[in-house]
Each structure stands twice: as C-alpha cells, then as structure tokens.
Amino acid sequence: MTTENQLVVENASVSFSGFRAVSDLCLKVRAGELRCLIGPNGAGKTTALDLICGKTRLSGGEIVFKGKPIHRLSEHAIARAGIGRKFQVPSVFRALSVRDNLHIGHSRKPGVLANLATFGQSGDTEDIERLAELVGLEDELDTPAAHLSHGQTQWLEIALILAQDPSLILMDEPTAGMTAQETKKTAQLFTRLGGRHTLIVVEHDMGFVRDIAQTISVMHQGKLLAEGSITDIESNQAVRDAYLGSGGIGHA
Amino acid sequence: MSNQGNNRVPEQIQEKGVAVFRPELRENEELERFRVSVKNGNALARTKTEIALYAAVCLAILLVPVFLQDAFLLNKYARYLVFGMLAVSLSLSWGYAGILNLGQAMTFGIGSYCMAMMLKLKTIPVHTGADGLPDFMVWNNVTELPWFWTPFYSPLFGVLAGILLPAGVAALLGWFVFKGRVTGVYAAIITLAAMVVVQLVIIDQQAFTGGFNGITDLGQFDVAGFTFDAYGSSSYYLVAICLTVTLFLALAITKSKAGLIVQAIRDQEDRVRFFGYDVALYKIFIFSVSAAIAGLAGMLYTVVMEFASPTFLGVPLSLSVVIWVAVGGRQSLLGAMLGALIVTGVQGALSESETFLDTWTLIMGLLFVLVVLFLPQGIAGAFASLARRFERQRPAPKQAQHAEPIANGREIESTR
Numbered sequence: 001m002t003t004e005n006q007l008v009v010e011n012a013s014v015s016f017s018g019f020r021a022v023s024d025l026c027l028k029v030r031a032g033e034l035r036c037l038i039g040p041n042g043a044g045k046t047t048a049l050d051l052i053c054g055k056t057r058l059s060g061g062e063i064v065f066k067g068k069p070i071h072r073l074s075e076h077a078i079a080r081a082g083i084g085r086k087f088q089v090p091s092v093f094r095a096l097s098v099r100d101n102l103h104i105g106h107s108r109k110p111g112v113l114a115n116l117a118t119f120g121q122s123g124d125t126e127d128i129e130r131l132a133e134l135v136g137l138e139d140e141l142d143t144p145a146a147h148l149s150h151g152q153t154q155w156l157e158i159a160l161i162l163a164q165d166p167s168l169i170l171m172d173e174p175t176a177g178m179t180a181q182e183t184k185k186t187a188q189l190f191t192r193l194g195g196r197h198t199l200i201v202v203e204h205d206m207g208f209v210r211d212i213a214q215t216i217s218v219m220h221q222g223k224l225l226a227e228g229s230i231t232d233i234e235s236n237q238a239v240r241d242a243y244l245g246s247g248g249i250g251h252a
Numbered sequence: 253m254s255n256q257g258n259n260r261v262p263e264q265i266q267e268k269g270v271a272v273f274r275p276e277l278r279e280n281e282e283l284e285r286f287r288v289s290v291k292n293g294n295a296l297a298r299t300k301t302e303i304a305l306y307a308a309v310c311l312a313i314l315l316v317p318v319f320l321q322d323a324f325l326l327n328k329y330a331r332y333l334v335f336g337m338l339a340v341s342l343s344l345s346w347g348y349a350g351i352l353n354l355g356q357a358m359t360f361g362i363g364s365y366c367m368a369m370m371l372k373l374k375t376i377p378v379h380t381g382a383d384g385l386p387d388f389m390v391w392n393n394v395t396e397l398p399w400f401w402t403p404f405y406s407p408l409f410g411v412l413a414g415i416l417l418p419a420g421v422a423a424l425l426g427w428f429v430f431k432g433r434v435t436g437v438y439a440a441i442i443t444l445a446a447m448v449v450v451q452l453v454i455i456d457q458q459a460f461t462g463g464f465n466g467i468t469d470l471g472q473f474d475v476a477g478f479t480f481d482a483y484g485s486s487s488y489y490l491v492a493i494c495l496t497v498t499l500f501l502a503l504a505i506t507k508s509k510a511g512l513i514v515q516a517i518r519d520q521e522d523r524v525r526f527f528g529y530d531v532a533l534y535k536i537f538i539f540s541v542s543a544a545i546a547g548l549a550g551m552l553y554t555v556v557m558e559f560a561s562p563t564f565l566g567v568p569l570s571l572s573v574v575i576w577v578a579v580g581g582r583q584s585l586l587g588a589m590l591g592a593l594i595v596t597g598v599q600g601a602l603s604e605s606e607t608f609l610d611t612w613t614l615i616m617g618l619l620f621v622l623v624v625l626f627l628p629q630g631i632a633g634a635f636a637s638l639a640r641r642f643e644r645q646r647p648a649p650k651q652a653q654h655a656e657p658i659a660n661g662r663e664i665e666s667t668r
Contacts, residue, residue: 053526079528093519096512097295103509104516107527112537115510120296142295164527 006031006198007168011061012051021047022222024061031167034194036209037202038233039219040243045202046088048219049170052200053085054078065168080110084166088173088202090153092160094146098137101145101156102128105163127163134189135159150177158189169193171201175208187211218242299507306503306586310496317485327556330488332596334553337495339576339592340585341545344502346574347582348511349538350518352440355447356573359418359543361565362450363550365467366417368560369401370410374471387469392459401460407475411551418547419540426536433532435521444570451565466561473555482558491552495589498545502585505541514538579623580630587632594631595619 009027013020022044029035037045050056052063054075063071070078079085093101106124109115132138135155140148145156154174161169174190175183183205190212193199203209209216209230216233218225220242226233233239313333317326338360345351372386379387385397403409425446429439454461461467473480480487505511516524517531525531554560563569573592580591598619602612627634 055522055526074530075525076528076530079526085526087523091520091523093516093523095519096515099295100512101516104513104524105527107529110528110530112510112530112533115513116505116508118509119504119507160523160527 004031005029006033006066007052007200008064009048009052009061010064012048012058012063013060014047014051014056014058020222022051025219025222025224027217027224029168029198029200031198032195034190034199034212034214035201036213036216037200037219038204038206038209038216039225042221043219044222045219046172047222049085049172049200049202052078052168053083053170055085076110079107079164079166082167083170084161084164084168085170086157086161086172086174088176090150090157090177092145092148092153092156095144097142097144098132098148098156099128099141101160102131102163105160107164131159131163134162136185151179151182154178155182155186158186162193166197168198168200171199171203173202173204175203175205183208184211302503306499309586309590310492310499313492313495314489316492317488321485323483326485326488327483328600330491330556331553332593332600333488333491333495334549334556335573335576335592335596336589337491337498337549337552338546338573339580339588340495340498340502341542341549342573342577343580343582343585343588344505344545345539345542346577347584347588348506348518349514349535351535351539352437352574353443353539353542354440354574355443355445355570356542356546357565357567357570358443358447358450359422359546360550360553360569361447361454361560361562362418362421363414363547364554364560364564365454365461365550366404366410366414366547367473367551367554368467368470369404370407370414371470371473371554372467373401373405375469378471379469386467388462388465388467389459394459398460414551415544415547418550419544422543423536423540426539427532430532430535430539444567447565447570448567451562454565455562461562462560464562466559466563468559470554470558480555482556487556491556494548494552498548499585499589502541502545505538506585510534510537575620578630579620581627581632581634582630584630584632584636587630587635590632591630 005028007027007029009025012025012027013023015021015023025044025048027048037048039045047056051058051071052065054070054073054077058071061071062069065078065081065083068081070081070083073081093104096104103124106127109118129138129141132141135158137148137152137156137159140152145153148156154177158171158174161171171190175186178186187208190199190201194212194214201209201212213230215227216230217227218233218236218239220239225242226236226239228236316329320326320329338356341359342353342356345353345356376382376384376386380390384390385394386401389397404413425443429442434442455463457463472482478486480490506515513524513529514534514537517529517534521531524534550564553564572595576592576595577588578591579595580589581587595616599612599616602608602615605612608615623630629636
C-alpha cells in the first residue's frame, strides 16, 4: 500500500452569493485511508464533498487526485477518474429493480454505443449478486427500489458505489435513518472497505465515527479546525468550543 | 458476511415493528399489490412475455388486409398506424427518458417534407417537362431548382434524409438543451418553440416549400419498380412493416443497458452523472432516435396522404401525440402505440357520425380527463396492474416470507 496522498485539497474556497461555505480548506488523504469528516451543522462538510466530486465548482484553490488536478473536469469525468459519491438523501433509481440499479452502478463502460449492445446482465450477474448479498438485499433483487425501506435504500446506494468500484469513495451521512444494528453492520462494512478503497465519510453519529475512524478532520465555518485521532480530537479545546452550540461532541 | 445476511431477516422483522407485518394488514386487498418480490429469472420471463405480446399485436395488424379489402378503410387505418409510430417515438423520449417533447411534430413534419420533395420531383417530366420545376415554384417565379432540392432527385437520398435530417436536427437542438442542463418544463417549451419556428419558416418560404398549401400533387412512392398505392394494401403493408420494425427496435433499445441508463436518468439525473455516464450524451442519443422514428413516420404519412402540409408541424398535432401517449401509457411502447390507434380511431368514428358532429371534441376532452384522473399510467398501466392481480391469485410458494414492508410501499405509491 502506498502512503502518498491520493487526494490533496489545496486552499479550496467557494462562496454562495457572498456566503463563504468553504474557505481555504486544506485536506490530504492517503490511499486506502478511512477518513471521517465531522463538524457542526453548516460547517461545510457536504460542500467539501460536492467540491471533490464536481457537483459544486471551486472559486479558488485546487483539488488534485492521483497527481492530476480534477477541479476543472466535468462530473462524469471525475467519476471516471475513480471517485464515487453517496448522497446525503439516499438517491437510487426508484422505478427500477435492485438488480437493474446495481447493473447501472457497474459503470466500467460508460459509452452510449457500448451500452446499446449490452443486454441482460451479461457477465455482471455474479458481481451483482455478490454485492446484493454483501448489503443483505439478495432476496430483493427483483424488487423495485421504491419498495425498499429507508435503511435498505441507504445500503442499496452504498452497494451502487461498490459496483462502480471507485478508488475514492465519498460518503455523506451513510447511517442517517438506520437502526442501531444497521449502523453497526455499516461500520463493519466500512472497516472492510478500508485499504482497498479510500473513504471520506461525513457523519454526525459520533459512536459510528469512533467505531470506524482512523483519522478525523473537524471542519468549522468552512475551515479545517483540527485533524488527528479520536482521542486528539476529543481533548482538543477548539473543537469543544466549536461544538458547544450543538450540544457537545459526544452527542453530536 | 453472508451468514450475517441470513440472520438479518428475523432481526429486521423485529426492528420494523409489528404494525408493518400484522397479518390482517397482509390480507388486505389494497395493500396486497405491493407484494411484488419475485424469484430470479422472472425479469427474463417478463421480457419474453413482452416480446410475445408485441409480436401478437404486430401480427394482428399485418393480417388486417387479409380480411379487409376496402381501399378507403385501409388508407385510413394506415394513417392511424403512422400515428401509432409517432406515439412510439414520443414514448421513447417522454416515457423512458423523461423528456417531454411538445414539438414531436417538428421531426415528423421534416420527414414528411423530405418524402414530399422526393415524390414531387418525380412528377416534373409529366407536368412541366424534363427541365421543368415543381408547379408551385413556377407560380412563384422561381427560375431554377434551389440547391437543396436537387439531391432529392435520388430516392435513396430522400429516404435517408427523411430519417437522418430529423435525427440531426434533434441532436443539434438536444446538444444545446441537454448540454446546458435545461430540464423539465423548460425543455418542453424549447421543443415547442423550435417546432413553431420551423413551421413559420416553411410557411414563409412559399417559393421553395409551397407555403400554406404545402407540397401537393405528388408522384407515387416506389422501390425497385414496385409502386406503393396510397389506396391499396401495399401502402398499408409498408406502414405496418415499418411499424413492426420500429416497435421491436425501440423495444431492443429500452431493454439494452443504454435503455436502462436512460430510465435511470429519468429517475435521478445527478446520480447517473456521478457514476461516470455522460448524461447529456445519453439524452441526445434517445432524443435523436425518437426524432428518427418520427421522421420515418412523417415520410410514411406523406406516402399515405399524398401530400405534405405545414399543419404536419403544427401545435395541434404535437399536443395530440402527447394525449395519445398519455392515454395509452407512456412507459410502454406498445401501450403508447395502442393509445394512438384507440384515440385516433374513436376520434375518427365520432367526428364522422352525425350524432356527435358538434360534440365530438368535448367527448374526446372528457375521455382524456378521465384517463388522466383514473389511469395515471394509461391503459398499459391499468393492464399491467390487472396482470399483477391475476398473477397473485395463483398460489406462490413461500410468499409470506417475501412480503414487502407494507407501510413503506404505501408511502411510495402516493409520492409517485
């Protein structure tokens, strides 16, 4: 495993009609690392993920992925470079079956003509069923995604990202709406993913963060406030101050 | 992980609470239909049934002339079939890709004019001598054939242009609309406006297009010495065969992975983008295929009607297509086609009968309102849910185990 930085965010800034959602954010993530991004509401965590995956454009700074600047590429080009994104509000294709959803997630050949000549699952069947089993949806393969429960929808989207198989996965509140058991299973899954994939996880559930995090980055008012292990962060006075308004870090 | 997966089912049942899995709720007729979980391979079986159904309908259409020799009726039915083809094209872009094209008649009209120009040039030696011009050009003091008319001396060019020109125009329009990420109602308005512009240009350039009168008094379409008579079974077969081919081609596209991606774009455009698919390119593709089919339909319409008119690019026709597709079921190609046949058929019958001479438009309007209110997925959707109900009545093993979380299903149904 290489220890060089896979993703480097350098002085990233963006403002929405005057409001600086992210200002001079610097973030370095090594390949195979599992990084948690925490911070009070409005700290700019989701915006930071949006900047990396191209959903929002930088107004200053740069983002380098695997040694290449990506902040000027279009969204699909960034995705093809190997960045996958899970959204805060689970977004899956509700009218399509779980199987078809996973089939679309499997996007190694993104061209129109190549996909026009692809029928059925054509070779992906095994991959798709293995993934469905991994997230406990093996009995729901032919169910329309609209009929899944909230937790299952979250997992389906996680499975979609795994089908895409990007080297960097951005997860925005993956456990929102999950039960305690489901959250625990998600933590296990993420720990297994570390090493093979680089993960950046935005999360509010501190129990979950404790379970999975190697390094935690704390954001506050669009800036990086602190970075370190869970014990460093919990004893950091600046972090405690920042979280005061939202009930302390333990309950955030 | 896999044995954990097996443990999960009882775990989940506990978590979701009793209310969701209460047996009396499960017996409930209304809620029963959310129980759709099926075994692997059912998707393939469903595709096979679909192909059989499409084939049966196409066969029935192809057999009509065997039992019906009335030339006038055959011509009328061929016209309905052309409308069916137009409906298939809109179903592709609206039902599958979510692009509501209010200007579907634009590409239909372009195809129609291509065919008319080609057939018009065939009549020149007969009417105005070997070096002559189309009659309306003579009346408008045009002295030589405009450059864009000359290639239409070649029938092959005419036919290809009738398909490729609409596709090209749609691709160009789509490039601006979809690369610019214009969606929803704004895209619909642009398609409508584009159609009106093309129609105005055609009306305005009377010297080259025949203006309001369109292009009339055409030669007959022939392929390798075989002539298609507008009032005969040959033209009917031509339309029916083209319809069959189009229907199956469109079905193949929707069943391919590209078709799946297009449907995913309809559901969640952003999600598709972040998997690395170029969303705009997929939309341009399906928009152009839809336009090509509409263009082909337009050409056939000229063959059957024996003229081309600016009304073929009109707002009334364009909106009618939307109604046919909505009535038939926009998410089913066959449904959309049958919707066109039914609506135009009923429309024809009503407008020709003396009893409804004054009221037939009202009746059509009422029919449309009723369908939109009570059959949101159109006739095809109603049949699909009937089929599901029928399927349910056959005993399925271990069905209870596959029961859906019912409350969840209901919430989803209402948000659709």
